[in-house]
Amino acid sequence: MTTAVAAPFRFFSLQVVRTRRLGPSLVRVTFAGADLAYFHSDGRDQSLSLFIPAEGRTEPAVPVELGDGWWQVWRELPDDVRAVMRSYTLRELRRDPDEIDIDFVLHGVEPGASPTLGSARAGGPPSPAGPASRWASRAAAGDRVILLGPAVADNRAIRFRPPEDTDLVLVWGDETAVPAATAILESLPAGTRVRAWLEVPRAGDIQDVATRADAEINWVVGDTAEAAIRGARLPAGERPYVWIAGESGRVKELRRHFVGERGVDRRRVTFVGYWRQGLTEEQLREAGE
Known part of the structure; x- marks a missing residue:
């Protein structure tokens, strides 16, 4: 897959290496891939766009190149083919080996239950799990995703920037x-x-x-x-x-x-x-x- 740079962001082809349940509502998914050598971020609330496969598919379908008009190309893919895009923040970036963690909130997924059933909050009726919650609840080593993330450490998707005089x-x-x-x-x-x-x-x-x-x-x-x-x-x-x-x-x-x-x-x-x-x-x- 060609991953042309639209500085300071680019596509990264990654795969799941492990998962860890942090609590009944949270799961941490760790990703790796050769592309992470080009992933750079100094931010602690770095925003990312994650593309997961459409239901029933194993590969996320996204435009071949990240250039002008990529969004429209992605939107025009058939519904049953187009990768699902969701926004997340980077939890941690590590080197040697290159890995990143993303924490997922499992909206509508009860521990040990089918991710299609949903759960209630504050006594309300059950709400169905969304595609990202369903995917994260059953993610396993080898599952493939595409990440739209930073190739430049200081970028506009970092929001936490306290003034120097903050006390x-x-x-x-x-x-x-x-x-x-x-x-x-x-x-x-x-x-x-x-x-x-x-x-x-x-x-x-x-x-x-x-x-x-x-x-x-x-x-x-x-x-x-x-x-x-x-x-x-x-x-x-x-x-x-x-x-x-x-x-x-x-x-x-x-x-x-x-x-x-x-x-x-x-x-x-x-x-x-x-x-x-x-x-x-x-x-x-x-x-x-």
Whole structure:
């Protein structure tokens, strides 16, 4: 497969080497491949586009080259052929051997159950598992994917960029942002003051985070972290940097809270909507969001 570079991004042909369940709702998939020699990223919330095979296929169908118009070429492939694209963040990049980890939230997949059945959240009716959750729940060594990722270490798909004078880092993320948030926490240097609120669906999804930072990490089961943030007493007179990621509606509400109610300079707030309640990624892309 030809992988022409459209700097700073390119296609990477990869395969699964192993998987590890992190909790009832989370699975880590490790990928390898010769192409990873050209994968470079200095970011801890590096965004990626993952292409998995269409249902019933073993190879993801994507355009041969990443050039102008590749998106339209991909969209025009038949529905039963076109690879499924989903957005994720890089959990970790390792060398010798070259490997990357991506953590998947298993929306609609109960532990030990069929990934087609779905699960309920907060007592609601079962929701069917999406194609990426189904794929991740049964991923096995040798499964092939295509990744659209960075060939340049510093690129526009890295969002966590605290100003040099930051003396307090504030982090919020729902389960879709936990991989990026925990990678950020692990990367921070000793002495960095951090307060983080991380939401997960179940208590078994809480993770140990090895960080050198002076970090207070609040794990919240369910979707009540927003209330905890609003009620939290934060040090006065600081130069904070805020990173918020997850469901886009809640992300916007928290941005309003920090800027409008806490008085944080909007230039010191990074907010990223990873998904929107009630919409698929295809619907979001069609809407231009």
